[in-house]
Amino acid sequence: MSAAIPKGILGYARYKLKQISYSKESIEINVELERDSRHNHLCSVCNQKASPERRKERTVKDLLFHGWKTFTKVEYYEVRCKQCGIRVEHIPFIRPCARATKRLEEAVAWLCQHLPLTVVALYFSLNWKTVKNIDKAYLEHRFEAPGLDNITVIGIDEVSYRKGHKYLTCVFDLNDPHLIWVGLGKNKETLSKFFEQLGKERCKRIKAVAIDMSKAYIEGVKEPCPHALIVHDKFHLVQDFNKVMDRIRIDEFKKADEEY
Ligand SMILES: [Zn+2]
Structure with a gap:
């Protein structure tokens, strides 16, 4: 009996599964994704339509899947945006230049509220500096700098x-x-x-x-x-x-x- 995991659960919006491989030795799953060409290229800064310039690839870490380490390889484009110039294109589940998926970053940031960075790093097999950067980026996004006007x-x-x-x-x-x-x-x-x-x-x-x-x-x-x-x-x-x-x-x- 075979069954497929519904696409909505995998959470790879605007992408198609190209290949999945795994290694029993390293307990690792490698997911390869390709852009769904039906979607326009969007600028990651302003989210507006942009023209593709150069194809690139990046492998990012994802959440553990049933205890298996999961890596996701995505193709994406450097794009030329009328407003922002040369940027990377918007990938719905990865922040620009990030080395982890958004859902992994969210899990890391949430655990950092309750556990020391080193414990979180150990749990996700991440370098503690990566955990620190994820937590910092999350906090900066979550808590904007307070205004200094009207202070008496x-x-x-x-x-x-x-x-x-x-x-x-x-x-x-x-x-x-x-x-x-x-x-x-x-x-x-x-x-x-x-x-x-x-x-x-x-x-x-x-x-x-x-x-x-x-x-x-x-x-x-x-x-x-x-x-x-x-x-x-x-x-x-x-x-x-x-x-x-x-x-x-x-x-x-x-x-x-x-x-x-
Ligand atoms: Zn833009």
Whole structure:
């Protein structure tokens, strides 16, 4: 008995199956696809009709199929688009220049939300750098850069990584609380990069900045936003107050020991 897998399940829109081969030794399936010539060539940037220039081929990795590694070889064309110039043509199931199908990239990106990159790389037999690039591209697509207009009240704080050896400076919009900027380091220069990006006009509109009592941050804010009110948040004030109280307590104990 033989049966064919419905084309809709395979998900190779605008393409026809040319050949499928497999290797029991490497537990690999190789799928070869050819363009369905009934469809026009489309530019991968603007999705408009474009004229074919040069035929090319690319082999990309696909999702595991019943535990078998799957590779898909596609033919495609470099096209001349009236709007965008020379580009690669649109392939519905592969992003331009990607080395994996969209469905594999989506699976990788989803797992990266729950597992370390190295585990995801191991599961899909991918290089961890490939996994990192897929995750980065997905996040960039999913979360567009936040707008910096209409910001009047911001909060600045640092977070550490690499076991406290390295720092990131995070800037938040406190009117509509969300992260708007992240920079490497926690000094005045780090912060100046944010204000440079914000620009002089938008800096003038900053009314208040919540920061800890770091001298670097205070100086980093005062220069670009001289009129902004600097507010030290309660958490850091209480933290510093407790440090002083501890110091006094220790000193008083020592004095008491010496006196009696
Ligand atoms: Zn185009």
